[in-house]
Amino acid sequence: MTVTANPSQxxxxxxxxxxxxxxxxxVPKGTLIIRAAEQLGVQIPxxxxxxxxxxxxxxxxxxxEIDGIPKPQPSCxxxxxxxxxxxxxxxxxxxxxxxxxxxxxxxxxxPLDCPVCDKGGECPLQNQAMTNGRPYSRFEEGTKRLFxxxxxxxxxxxxxxxxxxxxxxxxxxADEIAGDPTLELLERGAQQQVGTADDRPFESYFGGNTIxxxxxGALTSAxxxxxxxxxxxxxxxxxxxHCASGCSTRxxxxxxxxxxxxxxxxxxxxxxxxxxxxxxxxxxxxxxRITTPLIRENGELRTASWPEAIEFAANGxxxxxxxxxxxxxxxxxxxxxxxxxxxxxxxxxxxxFRNRYASKEEADFLTHHVAANSMHVTYRDLENAEIVLxxxxxxxxxxxIVQLRLRKAVRKSKLKVIAIDTAAIEGYKKLNAxxxxxxxxxxxxxxxxxxxxxxxxxxxxxxxxxxxxSSGLLSAVASMGKxxxxxxxxxxxxxxxxxxxxxxxxxxxxxxxxxVKDAADRAxxxxxxxxxxxPGQSGLDQVEMVKAALSGDLDxxxxxxxxxxxxxxxxxxxxxxxxxxxxxxxxxxxxxxxxADVVLPVGVITERSGTFVNxxxxxxxxxxxxxxxxxxxxxxxxHLIAEKLGVKFADQAxxxxxxKSLTSLKDSSNTSTMSAVASIKxxxxxxxxxxxxxxxxxxxxxxxxxxxxxREAVAxxxxxxxxxxxxxxxxxxxIKSSTGQMVLPLLVSEVADETVWVPxxxxxxxxxxxxxxxxxxSVQLQDGGRYVL
Amino acid sequence: xxxxxxxxxxxxxxFSMMFRxxxxxxxxxxxxxxxxxxxxxxxHQLNRYADGLEKCIGCELCAWACPADAIYVEGADNxxxxxxxxxERYGKIYQINYLRCILCGLCIxxxxxxxxxxxxxxxxxxxSRAKLIYEKQDLLAPLLPGMAQPPHQMVDGFxxxxxxxxxxxxxxxxxxxxxEQA
Numbered sequence: 001m002t003v004t005a006n007p008s009q010x011x012x013x014x015x016x017x018x019x020x021x022x023x024x025x026x027v028p029k030g031t032l033i034i035r036a037a038e039q040l041g042v043q044i045p046x047x048x049x050x051x052x053x054x055x056x057x058x059x060x061x062x063x064x065e066i067d068g069i070p071k072p073q074p075s076c077x078x079x080x081x082x083x084x085x086x087x088x089x090x091x092x093x094x095x096x097x098x099x100x101x102x103x104x105x106x107x108x109x110x111p112l113d114c115p116v117c118d119k120g121g122e123c124p125l126q127n128q129a130m131t132n133g134r135p136y137s138r139f140e141e142g143t144k145r146l147f148x149x150x151x152x153x154x155x156x157x158x159x160x161x162x163x164x165x166x167x168x169x170x171x172x173x174a175d176e177i178a179g180d181p182t183l184e185l186l187e188r189g190a191q192q193q194v195g196t197a198d199d200r201p202f203e204s205y206f207g208g209n210t211i212x213x214x215x216x217g218a219l220t221s222a223x224x225x226x227x228x229x230x231x232x233x234x235x236x237x238x239x240x241x242h243c244a245s246g247c248s249t250r251x252x253x254x255x256x257x258x259x260x261x262x263x264x265x266x267x268x269x270x271x272x273x274x275x276x277x278x279x280x281x282x283x284x285x286x287x288x289r290i291t292t293p294l295i296r297e298n299g300e301l302r303t304a305s306w307p308e309a310i311e312f313a314a315n316g317x318x319x320x321x322x323x324x325x326x327x328x329x330x331x332x333x334x335x336x337x338x339x340x341x342x343x344x345x346x347x348x349x350x351x352x353f354r355n356r357y358a359s360k361e362e363a364d365f366l367t368h369h370v371a372a373n374s375m376h377v378t379y380r381d382l383e384n385a386e387i388v389l390x391x392x393x394x395x396x397x398x399x400x401i402v403q404l405r406l407r408k409a410v411r412k413s414k415l416k417v418i419a420i421d422t423a424a425i426e427g428y429k430k431l432n433a434x435x436x437x438x439x440x441x442x443x444x445x446x447x448x449x450x451x452x453x454x455x456x457x458x459x460x461x462x463x464x465x466x467x468x469x470s471s472g473l474l475s476a477v478a479s480m481g482k483x484x485x486x487x488x489x490x491x492x493x494x495x496x497x498x499x500x501x502x503x504x505x506x507x508x509x510x511x512x513x514x515x516v517k518d519a520a521d522r523a524x525x526x527x528x529x530x531x532x533x534x535p536g537q538s539g540l541d542q543v544e545m546v547k548a549a550l551s552g553d554l555d556x557x558x559x560x561x562x563x564x565x566x567x568x569x570x571x572x573x574x575x576x577x578x579x580x581x582x583x584x585x586x587x588x589x590x591x592x593x594x595x596a597d598v599v600l601p602v603g604v605i606t607e608r609s610g611t612f613v614n615x616x617x618x619x620x621x622x623x624x625x626x627x628x629x630x631x632x633x634x635x636x637x638x639h640l641i642a643e644k645l646g647v648k649f650a651d652q653a654x655x656x657x658x659x660k661s662l663t664s665l666k667d668s669s670n671t672s673t674m675s676a677v678a679s680i681k682x683x684x685x686x687x688x689x690x691x692x693x694x695x696x697x698x699x700x701x702x703x704x705x706x707x708x709x710x711r712e713a714v715a716x717x718x719x720x721x722x723x724x725x726x727x728x729x730x731x732x733x734x735i736k737s738s739t740g741q742m743v744l745p746l747l748v749s750e751v752a753d754e755t756v757w758v759p760x761x762x763x764x765x766x767x768x769x770x771x772x773x774x775x776x777x778s779v780q781l782q783d784g785g786r787y788v789l
Numbered sequence: 790x791x792x793x794x795x796x797x798x799x800x801x802x803x804f805s806m807m808f809r810x811x812x813x814x815x816x817x818x819x820x821x822x823x824x825x826x827x828x829x830x831x832x833h834q835l836n837r838y839a840d841g842l843e844k845c846i847g848c849e850l851c852a853w854a855c856p857a858d859a860i861y862v863e864g865a866d867n868x869x870x871x872x873x874x875x876x877e878r879y880g881k882i883y884q885i886n887y888l889r890c891i892l893c894g895l896c897i898x899x900x901x902x903x904x905x906x907x908x909x910x911x912x913x914x915x916x917s918r919a920k921l922i923y924e925k926q927d928l929l930a931p932l933l934p935g936m937a938q939p940p941h942q943m944v945d946g947f948x949x950x951x952x953x954x955x956x957x958x959x960x961x962x963x964x965x966x967x968x969e970q971a
Contacts, residue, residue: 115848115901116864116878149877226864226878229849 246614328494372513393464396427
């Protein structure tokens with residue numbers, strides 16, 4: 001937790017000299033006394049002080065004696081000045097006695113809950129009561145101030161008010177870091193308590209962090225409550241599998257079961273925060289797992305042995321025209337194995353990792369501007385930028401740690417954020433973003449209009465995966481990168497996406513940014529894989545594969561980790577799966593296993609080691625948290641099938657070997673650029689939206705407390721669109737397409753005209769599944785009458 | 790004597806013993822002759838309040854204190870439908886492994902509610918390892934007259950604090966009725 005406090009942005013540090021506990025220290029001007037003492041190895045007790053939060057001096061635990069000031073002063077809020085003489089509890093009776101007195105007051109109303117409190121054993125209050133408290137309290141008699149306990153401040157966070165020491169860490173976190181200032185200290189004196197206005201739930205995607213930074217057991221998690229004790233837990237450093245932010249996490253395991261997940265401290269990436277999805281959504285690792293291989297016989301899946309299933313899969317794939325599709329859950333090593341399996345064992349370039357709206361333009365963009373272009377833009381760059389331009393990318397929902405880092409920069413270094421999107425979602429407002437509203441499909445025009453005003457400035461463009469729905473947008477971003485000084489980065493939504501680009505899981509791309517059409521690149525990859533040659537003609541992307549399967553040009557699929565309802569043409573997709581031989585490598589029963597001919601169970605994230613590549617291109621390696629699992633990785637299963645097909649790799653698909661192999665290919669000097677694409681204007685009212693952070697995603701299943709913190713699904717339209725279509729704010733709206741309809745409450749807000757914004761996979765709002773409509777396609781709107789809860 | 794052959798001298802000792810009172814203990818038939826001292830550290834017991842609710846709150850402090858790692862506890866929430874102890878939390882799983890336990894009594898000192906105490910029972914031998922892992926039902930104190938089998942509510946109008954300060958004297962008719970219904 002120790003940080004070198006340096007609020008000034010100057011490289012020329014102004015040093016001052018002061019004395020702490022008789023030792024002369026030279027520290028940068030502005031360094032707080034408590035930090036200077038830490039550097040000397042003197043631990044001043046504290047509750048409210050937190051290096052990432054503004055000083056508040058609320059708990060008064062860190063009192064020290066300062067020469068020239070008659071009374072003890074809080075060291076967490078006072079910066080050292082030239083010549084200051086400070087004495088902490090180590091050398092000053094006054095300071096030690098003051099701290100003991102404060103501790104005695106803090107414990108006055110603190111209940112004797114330690115045996116049943118989740119914090120017991122890892123509690124700063126317990127620890128500091130021992131190190132800096134009186135051995136006995138002088139308040140022996142009398143009743144403590146009691147509150148009803150616990151109360152929910154949202155469905156995931158429980159509050160025991162009588163345990164609170166009013167340090168304001170949680171409220172400051174909510175206000176400063178998360179930007180959800182609805183958590184506040186209410187009442188006064190002994191009645192002071194943390195709460196929310198009108199007892200409404202504390203709405204935040206980052207609320208779980210308040211549990212972690214609470215220095216007492218006042219905030220606890222509904223999921224973890226009473227589950228275990230710190231000494232029961234074995235902690236593992238892990239990487240979050242949910243999004244492309246790449247958070248370091250700590251997974252705590254008791255007797256082979258995950259008890260909880262915490263944010264780990266990684267200053268370059270997630271600092272010490274993570275989002276609630278990363279913190280709480282781990283039940284998927286145990287819920288409804290497929291445990292044995294399954295083979296379809298007479299239309300029904302039946303249990304099979306591994307050798308039988310592998311043989312069955314290999315026979316089905318032999319001498320067929322096949323395609324390989326993967327989803328976003330896979331670590332880099334596994335996607336690399338899929339990539340190799342397709343090229344060598346199936347002799348095809350029909351590979352695609354994008355199970356969503358995808359375009360040729362996007363594949364082109366990823367091939368030329370993202371692959372093998374690691375660490376071009378980093379979190380630190382975001383902090384140092386002058387302007388960050390968000391294009392079809394709403395970080396709070398789509399990459400929450402990017403949101404926190406941008407918010408930090410907006411607060412501390414006066415970063416300006418400009419967003420080009422279809423609706424002004426809450427997350428943008430927390431960044432004070434200037435929002436340029438555009439109808440879906442017209443983002444490129446807005447971007448081109450903006451470019452001249454950005455010239456010469458330190459600009460970073462972050463473009464999200466939704467950009468694939470807007471023709472011409474990604475090529476506009478690429479050309480902007482060429483014509484101006486702006487740097488750009490692609491921020492995908494899923495954890496495995498960037499790794500899949502590096503592993504060459506696109507029809508025109510080979511691992512390490514090498515190109516399928518380049519013979520020298522092909523030869524290099526072929527040599528690494530120990531084969532004579534690789535298929536030279538570029539393959540089909542997912543949309544084309546589905547079409548090819550329907551027309552009979554494709555006979556088999558190998559699919560890992562995807563859901564057919566993530567695309568709007570799911571009925572075609574299902575028909576394609578029905579028509580072809582499908583090998584599904586899956587953890588859970590899914591919409592693909594329903595139509596698969598052979599289902600091969602694979603291990604979840606906790607059972608295997610690997611590497612995720614986050615949006616920066618930073619490799620985030622993790623080890624297996626559960627060592628006793630016998631589950632196979634996707635790579636190992638593919639290796640077994642390949643062996644049956646007569647292809648053998650020396651590395652046996654061990655994650656470390658695959659990683660080494662992929663790394664050796666990553667030296668591409670690919671400087672080619674993509675070709676420009678024109679934007680297309682679609683008439684009518686168009687669907688817009690995004691996947692909310694907490695929604696019905698398949699890795700979030702089995703977490704009712706988390707699901708209840710999701711934002712309510714509403715349809716948003718602009719005032720002009722509402723009046724043009726006879727819609728009323730607060731009423732229901734019926735959204736129709738040619739195949740279906742869905743009904744949502746209407747919110748008239750800042751949205752581009754002729755656009756209806758909806759969440760893409762939330763309760764009541766699944767346009768891809770219900771309407772078979774994707775972003776940028778036209779829908780009809782109709783008033784649905786009054787909305788009654 | 791000194792001149793007698795060695796063998797005769799040896800048998801003399803044996804012969805002389807025949808006239809002494811035997812000190813053979815007829816254990817286990819007559820095990821009550823030498824009862825253990827009152828503070829002997831024997832098998833553990835999980836105590837109950839006078840109305841039958843369990844004293845254990847599942848805090849795991851016993852497991853934490855145990856130098857032999859012989860105790861395993863999992864806590865769980867009491868709910869309005871099923872209450873096993875006063876307060877919020879009870880011990881859902883409670884195991885003591887007597888293959889590991891050294892009967893040192895540190896767990897007893899650690900217990901914040903006096904739920905765990907030791908009896909004088911010392912017959913902790915069995916013919917399988919599994920049988921020597923005592924589960925909660927093996928350790929719980931028997932229901933005495935006036936107690937009702939949990940789960941049942943606390944005494945009407947009482948809070949957990951009244952239980953901790955020893956205000957409960959026995960099961961109320963409502964508690965008995967609830968217990969019998971279940």
